[in-house]
Amino acid sequence: MKTFIIPLLAFLLLLGCTDEKRGPIEGGGAPPKPVSNLKVENLHGTAKITYSIPDNPDLLYIKAVYEPRKGLIREAKSSFYINYIVLEGFSASEEYEVKLYAVNKSEVSSEPVSIKVNPLTPPVEEVFNSLEVAPDFGGCNIKFLNNDETNIVIGVITRDSTGDWVSSDNFYTKRKSASFAVRGYKAEERTFGIFIKDKWNNFSDTLITKLVPIHEELLDKTKFRDARFPSEPKNYSSSWTIQMFWDDNLTKGFHTLQNVGLPLNFTMDLGVKAKMSRFKVWQRTGTYLYGHGNPKRWELWGSDAPATDGSMTNWTMIGSFESIKPSGEPYISTQEDKEYAEAGEEFIVPLNAGSYRYLRWRVREAWGAAEGSPGGFFHLMEVTIWGNSR
Incomplete structure (x- = not known):
């Protein structure tokens, strides 16, 4: 490479390189005294200037005028209630001149006070x-x-x-x-x-x-097979079989028996040895969205020669994954949440994961049941997997 x-x-x-023009200062009254005792704190792409505020009953704000990028004049304002102003957007770590003005309620400015700033690397x-x-x-x-x-x-x-x-x-x-x-x-x-x-x-x-x-390809779902061991949860019913987990039909899905407890495992055969790149899952929606048996935290494990007793011997972890609710709302699902789930949640497999034929899902937590819950179970409507089987 x-x-x-x-x-x-x-x-x-050239994008965004427009100048800001200052208009004439208007108003009446005597100009306020300027700020004094200036100190600079240089930050990354930013400068913070502290100062003593002048004693003026008509004072409204402090204004800084500076050129953070050649040809671009910018203003920053700070209330008279605070004794500092933060200047952002500097394009380089170099010296810049800043002019500070005290401005009264009639928009009359003081004489400028100049100071040099030298922001750190942007x-x-x-x-x-x-x-x-x-x-x-x-x-x-x-x-x-x-x-x-x-x-x-x-x-x-x-x-x-x-x-x-x-x-x-x-x-x-x-x-x-x-x-x-x-x-x-x-x-x-x-x-x-x-x-x-x-x-x-x-x-x-x-x-x-x-x-x-x-190389990335969509793994052929017609080659997927049920590879569950006797110790792994069975189908909830003939209308919720594991084969419906990969049938490209979002109206049907896989649902384990209830009350099997968490964590739970189930195993599938990809039909080919493949290095996974990413996968997408679709939740059971409606009143079950982000609830019930929809998985919240799980792991994927891979093997080419699973132990015949159904144990975790000869299995290697591919990755840990977590379903995220965009809104973060604990009790309701927003329209954004619904649209996100209905589009399918996509998960990226670590690049260093190996190639395997057999895939084991180890579900640790469901949206409706915590890890360790004896009443826990699993359901999803569909899975789609991408990777490299060459």
């Missing part, structure tokens, strides 16, 4: 320097650190059939660390570009990398 850095494309740099550069890019199923995997938990966009571009750069994906986040995948490409060498943008329209450079995506 070849990786190198080039300056961000010119058309990206978050877009910090995140950019942390990027790790690797081949993934159908595309690439991008890991990053965002220590200041700044709102950022990680933009991914690639070349189209004519060689022009086109947008592939945009990942919006303020998480401290995470990874995400860009998919949909064949297992052929492809060039990707990754850059960072913040809410102030500051851009990092572009990281250019050439890699070959890992």
Whole structure:
């Protein structure tokens, strides 16, 4: 895999580069005294200036005027109730001049007081320097650190059939660390570009990398088989069999017997040895949504030679997974929750997981029953699995 850095494309740099113009100061009355005793705290892409507030009964706010990026004039205001102002959006770690004004209720400004600030490395550069890019199923995997938990966009571009750069994906986040995948490409060498943008329209450079995506396919459900052991839960009824778990019919599903207890295991045969990349499950909806036997926390284990006694011998954990309710509401399901579940919940399998033919679900907690509950059971309507069986 070849990786190198080039300056961000010119058309990206032009985005959002508009000037803010200051209008004339209007009003009457004597101008207030300026702020004094200024002190600077330099932060990542930000500067905090503290000061002594002038003694003026008509004082309304303190205003800072600065140029965080060449050609862009920005103003920040702070109430007279507090003795500091925070300036954000600096594009580089270098020296900037800031002018501070005290402004009264007639919008009359004091004489400016100038001070120099020198912000630390902006978050877009910090995140950019942390990027790790690797081949993934159908595309690439991008890991990053965002220590200041700044709102950022990680933009991914690639070349189209004519060689022009086109947008592939945009990942919006303020998480401290995470990874995400860009998919949909064949297992052929492809060039990707990754850059960072913040809410102030500051851009990092572009990281250019050439890699070959890992082959990804939709695993053939007609090859899936019931591989449960005698110790594993049986079907609830002939209308809720394990075969209905992979029949591409969301009106029917798999439901174990009730009161089998948690955790519970059940085993399926994929019909081929495959390295899973991701999978999607559909809950039982209606009044059962985020409740009843819909699983909340579970593990997937893989094996090529399961122990004949049904034990966990010869099984390797593929990953741990958790169903998330978008709203976080404990007692009701919002429209967003319903739409999220009805679209199917997708889960990413760790890239370092192995290839296996047999898959064991180990359900630890259901939305309607905690781990250790003797009344626990399981139901889902459908599962779809992607991976590489080559």
